[in-house]
Amino acid sequence: MMKKIELHLHLDGSLNPSFASKLLNRNVSKEMIGSHSASLAEYLEKFQLPIELLQEEKNIEEFSYLLAKELEQDEVIYAEVRFCPLFHMKKISIEQVVSSMLSGFKKVPSVKINLIFCMMRNFSFEDNKKIIDFTEKYLHHGVCGIDLAGDEAHYPTKDFEKLFSIIKEKKIPFTIHAGEADGASSVEEAISFGAKRIGHGIHSIDSKEVIQKLVDQQIVLEICPTSNLDTKSIKDMASHPIKKLVDRGVLVTVNTDNRTVSNTNLEKEYQLLQETFHFTEEDFLTFNLNAIDAAFLSEKEKEELRCQLLQN
Numbered sequence: 001m002m003k004k005i006e007l008h009l010h011l012d013g014s015l016n017p018s019f020a021s022k023l024l025n026r027n028v029s030k031e032m033i034g035s036h037s038a039s040l041a042e043y044l045e046k047f048q049l050p051i052e053l054l055q056e057e058k059n060i061e062e063f064s065y066l067l068a069k070e071l072e073q074d075e076v077i078y079a080e081v082r083f084c085p086l087f088h089m090k091k092i093s094i095e096q097v098v099s100s101m102l103s104g105f106k107k108v109p110s111v112k113i114n115l116i117f118c119m120m121r122n123f124s125f126e127d128n129k130k131i132i133d134f135t136e137k138y139l140h141h142g143v144c145g146i147d148l149a150g151d152e153a154h155y156p157t158k159d160f161e162k163l164f165s166i167i168k169e170k171k172i173p174f175t176i177h178a179g180e181a182d183g184a185s186s187v188e189e190a191i192s193f194g195a196k197r198i199g200h201g202i203h204s205i206d207s208k209e210v211i212q213k214l215v216d217q218q219i220v221l222e223i224c225p226t227s228n229l230d231t232k233s234i235k236d237m238a239s240h241p242i243k244k245l246v247d248r249g250v251l252v253t254v255n256t257d258n259r260t261v262s263n264t265n266l267e268k269e270y271q272l273l274q275e276t277f278h279f280t281e282e283d284f285l286t287f288n289l290n291a292i293d294a295a296f297l298s299e300k301e302k303e304e305l306r307c308q309l310l311q312n
């Protein structure tokens with residue numbers, strides 16, 4: 001096992017199934033897994049139950065703690081955990097949502113965790129603007145950046161230009177889910193907004209121009225292999241473009257996306273990639289160093305992580 005960095009991980013897709021089952025008084029482990037979804041839209045339906053379970057401080061704290069424990073077992077030393085704050089504010093305030101998550105994470109001090117707030121593609125401009133305001137409020141206080149998530153095929157990236165110009169103006173670090181269910185043009189739009197990181201971005205492989213832009217601007221892809229298979233973004237692991245992207249000079253990182261919905265962890269993802277594409281330990285070290293370079297952290301924090309990663 002090696003130490004790892006994870007940049008692309010959704011809290012609501014990574015809830016501990018045993019604790020969820022305990023709360024609901026029935027075994028929900030199977031229904032939390034989305035491996036047999038027909039599309040990204042169907043995979044996203046698996047998030048309904050977790051969202052219902054994350055409405056009270058004590059549950060949020062416990063699920064956050066259990067996720068941090070799982071990251072520790074997976075030898076993750078730094079993770080950026082994302083979620084959409086508006087989904088969890090039916091009964092409690094943003095202060096309570098953030099503080100209960102952070103206090104859950106703090107119980108596992110060996111893993112450093114920052115939060116990323118997700119805007120949602122199906123939300124109104126006003127609701128997404130609220131999420132930008134929340135991010136600004138908590139930036140450097142447990143929150144490190146913002147993202148755009150949701151059904152990409154039905155809500156194209158180009159419609160979010162105005163929101164990203166506000167984010168840039170406020171100098172908030174951001175990443176964008178793009179080129180997952182939608183094509184290379186979605187990645188191109190994300191690049192035109194100034195994204196330095198792209199969630200997935202696997203369909204970049206269909207455009208030489210987009211690949212060139214990723215390489216020239218040193219944009220980092222947050223690749224999530226099993227999730228891509230589950231959402232039918234690829235037909236099988238052998239046809240995943242990760243190896244081609246690496247060979248063409250694109251900077252990639254390896255992530256789980258959703259540990260519960262995709263029934264995976266980073267150790268399994270590394271194993272799968274090693275078996276399919278024969279990546280070496282050195283390759284995985286490079287992917288982790290890419291992740292540190294792209295993390296929403298200060299230079300000093302990045303240097304500390306590099307030292308930690310390279311220590312035996």
Ligand SMILES: [Zn+2]
Nearest residue numbers: 010177199257
């Ligand atoms: Zn994602």
